[in-house]
Amino acid sequence: xxxxxxxxxxxxxSATPGSTVRLCGHVHRRRELAAVTxxxxxxxxxxxxxxxxxxxxxxxxxxxxxxxxxxxATATPQxxxxxxxxxxxxxxxxxxxxxxxxxxxxxxxxVTLPALLDHAPVTWRHPAVRARWDLAAASxxxxxxxxxxxxxxxxxxxxxxxxxxxxxxxxxxxxxxxRPAYLAQSPQFYKQQLVGIFERVYEAGPVFRAEPHDxxxxxxxxxxxxxxxxxxxxxxxxxxxxxxxxxxxGRAIETYAADAVERLGVELPVVPPEIxxxxxxxxxxxxxxxxxxxxxxxxxxxxxxxxxxxTHGSDLLAVEGYPMRKRPFYTHPWxxxxxxxxxxxxxxxxxxxxxxxxxxxxxxxxxADYERAITERGEQPAAYASxxxxxxxxxxxxxxxxxxxxxxxxxxxxxxxxxxxxxFPRDLHRLTP
Amino acid sequence: xxxxxxxxxxxxxSATPGSTVRLCGHVHRRRELAAVTxxxxxxxxxxxxxxxxxxxxxxxxxxxxxxxxxxxATATPQxxxxxxxxxxxxxxxxxxxxxxxxxxxxxxxxVTLPALLDHAPVTWRHPAVRARWDLAAASxxxxxxxxxxxxxxxxxxxxxxxxxxxxxxxxxxxxxxxRPAYLAQSPQFYKQQLVGIFERVYEAGPVFRAEPHDxxxxxxxxxxxxxxxxxxxxxxxxxxxxxxxxxxxGRAIETYAADAVERLGVELPVVPPEIxxxxxxxxxxxxxxxxxxxxxxxxxxxxxxxxxxxTHGSDLLAVEGYPMRKRPFYTHPWxxxxxxxxxxxxxxxxxxxxxxxxxxxxxxxxxADYERAITERGEQPAAYASxxxxxxxxxxxxxxxxxxxxxxxxxxxxxxxxxxxxxFPRDLHRLTP
Numbered sequence: 001x002x003x004x005x006x007x008x009x010x011x012x013x014s015a016t017p018g019s020t021v022r023l024c025g026h027v028h029r030r031r032e033l034a035a036v037t038x039x040x041x042x043x044x045x046x047x048x049x050x051x052x053x054x055x056x057x058x059x060x061x062x063x064x065x066x067x068x069x070x071x072x073a074t075a076t077p078q079x080x081x082x083x084x085x086x087x088x089x090x091x092x093x094x095x096x097x098x099x100x101x102x103x104x105x106x107x108x109x110x111v112t113l114p115a116l117l118d119h120a121p122v123t124w125r126h127p128a129v130r131a132r133w134d135l136a137a138a139s140x141x142x143x144x145x146x147x148x149x150x151x152x153x154x155x156x157x158x159x160x161x162x163x164x165x166x167x168x169x170x171x172x173x174x175x176x177x178x179r180p181a182y183l184a185q186s187p188q189f190y191k192q193q194l195v196g197i198f199e200r201v202y203e204a205g206p207v208f209r210a211e212p213h214d215x216x217x218x219x220x221x222x223x224x225x226x227x228x229x230x231x232x233x234x235x236x237x238x239x240x241x242x243x244x245x246x247x248x249x250g251r252a253i254e255t256y257a258a259d260a261v262e263r264l265g266v267e268l269p270v271v272p273p274e275i276x277x278x279x280x281x282x283x284x285x286x287x288x289x290x291x292x293x294x295x296x297x298x299x300x301x302x303x304x305x306x307x308x309x310x311t312h313g314s315d316l317l318a319v320e321g322y323p324m325r326k327r328p329f330y331t332h333p334w335x336x337x338x339x340x341x342x343x344x345x346x347x348x349x350x351x352x353x354x355x356x357x358x359x360x361x362x363x364x365x366x367x368a369d370y371e372r373a374i375t376e377r378g379e380q381p382a383a384y385a386s387x388x389x390x391x392x393x394x395x396x397x398x399x400x401x402x403x404x405x406x407x408x409x410x411x412x413x414x415x416x417x418x419x420x421x422x423x424f425p426r427d428l429h430r431l432t433p
Numbered sequence: 434x435x436x437x438x439x440x441x442x443x444x445x446x447s448a449t450p451g452s453t454v455r456l457c458g459h460v461h462r463r464r465e466l467a468a469v470t471x472x473x474x475x476x477x478x479x480x481x482x483x484x485x486x487x488x489x490x491x492x493x494x495x496x497x498x499x500x501x502x503x504x505x506a507t508a509t510p511q512x513x514x515x516x517x518x519x520x521x522x523x524x525x526x527x528x529x530x531x532x533x534x535x536x537x538x539x540x541x542x543x544v545t546l547p548a549l550l551d552h553a554p555v556t557w558r559h560p561a562v563r564a565r566w567d568l569a570a571a572s573x574x575x576x577x578x579x580x581x582x583x584x585x586x587x588x589x590x591x592x593x594x595x596x597x598x599x600x601x602x603x604x605x606x607x608x609x610x611x612r613p614a615y616l617a618q619s620p621q622f623y624k625q626q627l628v629g630i631f632e633r634v635y636e637a638g639p640v641f642r643a644e645p646h647d648x649x650x651x652x653x654x655x656x657x658x659x660x661x662x663x664x665x666x667x668x669x670x671x672x673x674x675x676x677x678x679x680x681x682x683g684r685a686i687e688t689y690a691a692d693a694v695e696r697l698g699v700e701l702p703v704v705p706p707e708i709x710x711x712x713x714x715x716x717x718x719x720x721x722x723x724x725x726x727x728x729x730x731x732x733x734x735x736x737x738x739x740x741x742x743x744t745h746g747s748d749l750l751a752v753e754g755y756p757m758r759k760r761p762f763y764t765h766p767w768x769x770x771x772x773x774x775x776x777x778x779x780x781x782x783x784x785x786x787x788x789x790x791x792x793x794x795x796x797x798x799x800x801a802d803y804e805r806a807i808t809e810r811g812e813q814p815a816a817y818a819s820x821x822x823x824x825x826x827x828x829x830x831x832x833x834x835x836x837x838x839x840x841x842x843x844x845x846x847x848x849x850x851x852x853x854x855x856x857f858p859r860d861l862h863r864l865t866p
Contacts, residue, residue, distance in 0.1 A: 024829070
């Protein structure tokens, strides 16, 4: 006999009252009253209530045990969705589960950060914790969808690289068949080379930083959403793509993670038709900082965020024209006619509610400019031979940006620590689970 | 004055004859005849022909130089798509490009494998080489689309892991803040733990194998398409998902990489409504191998592929019931009632045209089974403490599979070497570009 099709918890409300249904999930909550036992079942779609009467002789295994429940769909105003399962046959699918380190059935996860991280395989089962990753997964989906529609090609660049030259410090060394190699800190060099091939590329993959500081914002491994495109006029074209990507990520969250938005009270960013832009020098002036500051301090970023909200009604603000000396060697110098900017660059930081979320800009594209920039750092262009091949053989004006997935989600849920939104974080102290 | 919108090469055929168009791309081919110079421009969408007359005084820079071309769309039966650009203004966007190591404009890439790999940033620009990756990108897109629609959640598991216990050998060691760590050989342990959280998960990310052999099939780093799902009856449910995934990948290739299919003469797999399955013991008998063989040799796999084609009209054949002793410790033993299979497992290999493409199956899900399996390997369960947490706290019957992206594309284009379809391969000898 063919088994009855499985009903997902979220679909139980649509079941015909009186029909036999079959649900599969974990025992989310077992509540034994004198006259009845309630079994709340949790599956990937949500929760469903099962009512067990003592006379039915059904054992309800302890919380977290996976079970199969077959019973009668019964309309009950008190049940979530208005339908519960009565007269059930409850079959445990494993031995009784050990009591979780955190009570997963409580409305809020009353869990300290160390407990969350040490018991990640179990604590992520809490619906309010899981919801954080639902935001992440929907965001990546929106990222890809926007770029696929705009003619970008998804690429996968190597994570094992020959040299630590890109930014020099904070790289992980590996033993590569007896010779040294490194873990890529970003796909930067590769995504540029790939612009010569595909013109528009993106990658959503891991990057690695041997970050020696223990902060709430840094991870040793995180997911970088990287974009690069050719035939731009300057960094403003990159910013326009970033605007579309952020809008698309917001739409995807609304579409695919609506439950998480509601449960976590997420305020999605207001993405204006055009992201407001302020020049770095003007930003310093706005916040009353000295004109020779080389960078924005966190309090400056916060003040600019508030200013953008008030003046432009925008959660997003781009600061362009950062001093060249604070940007990587491949950064294109300032080129916009609209204003002069001595020592400035065609690069930007995007602030999201007053915190830096994205760095992007135009890159150099002429071989001679690279040779000069590398020489000025006191290095030999020959050390970059494989990267420079692309430029020797013709590269268009291009630029791009990188957005850290965990940092984005942390902002959305106003997490105090980026580890709260990372499935299995890696840092100075943590290598498990 | 607002610049004229850019026209992609592939859209030139739709331009109004006589209108002014602006194209951007690389000089794919410069052909100087006595009376006229042809410039074939290549952008991300394809090729377009530009005609330059000597009297127009336009210099056409050498091949691969990025250019902007503004001119008049002109109907010409001989041009690709029936429209070319006449009376152009040609602007070089960088210095003249160096002559490529391979003539990219020739219909076929007459390039040896070492040249292809050494000059990857340039050789991948050849349309017939680039088409290989178009197949890969479309495949991943179809993989995700199918699984998104089936309620799967995309995850990103850590690539830096504490122990090399999963399969023991061939791991890359890294210096992790002064202590040893390893690069993940697969997301296997994590995707299982994540089934307890999301029930259905997938990941498309890099995996790392310190493969000491120099073969045409192995890479030190490749893209693994990983799937895992809970509440299955046995491995046949996993196989049913794999069937949908392969069908979805084929459809995505047809939709998003039609040009690549035509150019490379790809024969997409025939995916029958149900993938034919043969038991390992029957497979041995079919190919005339001794009944006590622990595995299938390549010539057996080829013979089975031919048999599946003849008997079932299928490019795909699943072999189930592999001996437990040849499978990883987390493999679930044989459980189907339909036939006995002493020492067999609920696992399968999927053959695609007689070559192994996917390995999958049901996993153990009870803590006691894991403790026994690990002890039987002569290891301590305590060494797996963080993995085993998930099982102690209740895990449903589950299973999954892993499919190597590069191997899949290599099969589609019948590449002799998997490196031909890998953007920047990593192997025993190769760490650049």
